[in-house]
Amino acid sequence: MRKVKRIAWNIGFGFGVVMLVAPAITVFLWMLSLSLKTELDNTDYPPVFIPNPPVMDNFVQVFERNNFLKYAINSVIVSFSATGLAILLGVPAGYGIAKMKATKAAVVILIARITPGLSYLIPLFLLFQWIGLTGTLAPIVITHLVITVPIVVWIMMGFFEGLPAELEEAALVDGATIWQAFRHVAMPLAKPGITVATILAFIFSWNNFIFAMVLAGRETRTLPVAVNNMLTFEQISWGPLSAAALLVTAPVLLLTLLAQKQIVAGLTAGGVKGG
Amino acid sequence: MAGSAATLDGTAAGARPRRRQNYARRYWWFVVPCGAVVLGTIIFPWVFTVYMSMHDFKLGGAREWVGSANYVKLVSDERFLLSIMRTLYFTGLSVVIPMVLGLLAALAFARKFPLRGLARTIFILPMMATPVAVALVWTMMFHPQLGVLNWLLQQVGLPPSMWVYSPETVIPTLVMVEVWHWTPLVMLILLGGLASLPIDPYEAAKIDGATPWQAFWHITLPLLAPFLVVALIIRTIDALKAFDTIYVITQGGPGTASETINIFLYLQAFAYYNLGYASAVVVVFFAIIILLAMVLLWTRARVKDA
Structure with a gap:
């Protein structure tokens, strides 16, 4: 009797887990399915689920009919620059804040996390017009710093606070400068933290839509903006649209699968999210 | 904060906290570059938004002080x-x-x-x-x-x-x-x-x-x-x-x-x-x-x- 109850419970639990995971996997599989089917199959009703045979035409079309490659390069430049700059600036800053116990600085970062991304855009939009930066990638990189810098500072601050101070103090006693103590003692110890910060900053910069949406011109669009534009102009060609959507999100999904441990650790600690 | 801790300590109420502060202040330069960027991209927009909200602001650059009219x-x-x-x-x-x-x-x-x-x-x-x-x-x-x-x-x-x-x-x-x-x-x-x-x-x-x-x-x-x-x-x-x-x-x-x-x-x-x-x-x-x-x-x- 007890055994029966246990088995029933296990089955129920398994069913529950499947129900939790099903919505996530369904949407991504449907995206994949749409991207591999012909237009005829995509608009068929009842829907065709398994592409038979799978076709690559949609992906070919994405590259042929749009400036997709250019937008992909833009996205890469923007996300890498915004993440790199944020690490360069944010890692020492996180260290400094942790050492000075500057809680006020932490509050600024927290409020930056609360502020809607859209509200930065009006003043920065005007500023970029005045100094004539529109039409280049620079404004987009600069605005992406609004997302990446707080993430990096927040994570690194927490990380450096958790490191034991003895090793650096020993280095200082031995005559190292504080910069050397940071560079050669604290930073190597903080490598796992830097990895987490880099991954999260990159993902949220890559995913960001609104900054480039407002600031980018024809030549400077990032991928999310380009894909959104495709929706506006090609109402019902679902195949190419899904193929493009898949190409945009595939890098971050892959990164998540590869680095899920670090991502989980980073997000659990700070509840960070960009935009 | 540091001051009250030292007084509780009872001894060296004056000297110790100051040295502590100087020690902390050495780390100032770690924060400055990042602080400048935060000032430009995060704090400047906050302040400027409040300023703009009190103006009739048009895209070309024309602006006119309207006080609280936008809020009203x-x-x-x-x-x-x-x-x-x-x-x-x-x-x-x-x-x-x-x-x-x-x-x-x-x-x-x-x-x-x-x-x-x-x-x-x-x-x-x-x-x-x-x-x-x-x-x-x-x-x-x-x-x-x-x-x-x-x-x-x-x-x-x-x-x-x-x-x-x-x-x-x-x-x-x-x-x-x-x-x-x-x-x-x-x-x-x-x-x-x-x-x-x-x-x-x-x-x-x-x-x-x-x-x-x-x-x-x-x-x-x-x-x-x-x-x-x-x-x-x-x-x-x-x-x-x-x-x-x-x-x-x-x-x-x-x-x-x-x-x-x-x-x-x-x-x-x-x-x-x-x-x-x-x-x-x-x-x-x-x-x-x-x-x-x-x-x-x-x-x-x-x-x-x-």
């Missing part, structure tokens, strides 16, 4: 007031449902079961995926005639829905997307909380013959309360700020049925170019967010004391 106009702008109501409606649902589902998911993932790592990774994929890309797929699934969701409804014997194409169903439908997107973050925060719970109370409860339900209700929930509040705060702020998916899927439509504050703000600023007016919206919106965050932080302080 906002209070009587029915479209804005309705957008606040919609935002609260959207936020309420987008907080409660992920909290419940996120708690259930966290409890499930806190147990050991085969393929747990894989299941958890799949579960968090939605929150890492590019919102625009995901929103596109949802848009196709919502298609009233050809969409896969209406086909699914038909299979289980339910009438088809208009999803985002009817004013009545558009907000619940967008909530569904938001829930799908952000329940994982709630789950992760609560999972972190569950991992940190002490094991002793459970053993004591087991000896006393408590049922699993009683253990959950009287031990897990109270101990998890601080984490629940953190998740609640983060979820509330993020739901208030929701933009990408709403904009891509409906652009505030049909009509203005899904025009939340954020969408209203976007349209005022970058479709109609009423920059001064939009800045006033930002200030009010920001005040609403800070107010809600403070209420929640106050709740958190009380939860911690209890």
Whole structure:
């Protein structure tokens, strides 16, 4: 009797887990399915689920009919620059804040996390017009710093606070400068933290839509903006649209699968999210 | 802070804190470059927005001081007031449902079961995926005639829905997307909380013959309360700020049925170019967010004391 109850419970639990995971996997599989089917199959009703045979035409079309490659390069430049700059600036800053116990600085970062991304855009939009930066990638990189810098500072601050101070103090006693103590003692110890910060900053910069949406011109669009534009102009060609959507999100999904441990650790600690 | 600590110490009240401060100040230069960037990209926009909100600001650069006129106009702008109501409606649902589902998911993932790592990774994929890309797929699934969701409804014997194409169903439908997107973050925060719970109370409860339900209700929930509040705060702020998916899927439509504050703000600023007016919206919106965050932080302080 007890055994029966246990088995029933296990089955129920398994069913529950499947129900939790099903919505996530369904949407991504449907995206994949749409991207591999012909237009005829995509608009068929009842829907065709398994592409038979799978076709690559949609992906070919994405590259042929749009400036997709250019937008992909833009996205890469923007996300890498915004993440790199944020690490360069944010890692020492996180260290400094942790050492000075500057809680006020932490509050600024927290409020930056609360502020809607859209509200930065009006003043920065005007500023970029005045100094004539529109039409280049620079404004987009600069605005992406609004997302990446707080993430990096927040994570690194927490990380450096958790490191034991003895090793650096020993280095200082031995005559190292504080910069050397940071560079050669604290930073190597903080490598796992830097990895987490880099991954999260990159993902949220890559995913960001609104900054480039407002600031980018024809030549400077990032991928999310380009894909959104495709929706506006090609109402019902679902195949190419899904193929493009898949190409945009595939890098971050892959990164998540590869680095899920670090991502989980980073997000659990700070509840960070960009935009 | 340092001063009071030294006086409590009783000795060297003057000298020690100062040396301490100088020691800390040496780290100033670590923060300066980043501080300059934060000043330029984060703090300057805050201040400038307030300035702009008191002007009639046009794109060409023409500006005229109007004082509080933009704010007065906002209070009587029915479209804005309705957008606040919609935002609260959207936020309420987008907080409660992920909290419940996120708690259930966290409890499930806190147990050991085969393929747990894989299941958890799949579960968090939605929150890492590019919102625009995901929103596109949802848009196709919502298609009233050809969409896969209406086909699914038909299979289980339910009438088809208009999803985002009817004013009545558009907000619940967008909530569904938001829930799908952000329940994982709630789950992760609560999972972190569950991992940190002490094991002793459970053993004591087991000896006393408590049922699993009683253990959950009287031990897990109270101990998890601080984490629940953190998740609640983060979820509330993020739901208030929701933009990408709403904009891509409906652009505030049909009509203005899904025009939340954020969408209203976007349209005022970058479709109609009423920059001064939009800045006033930002200030009010920001005040609403800070107010809600403070209420929640106050709740958190009380939860911690209890």
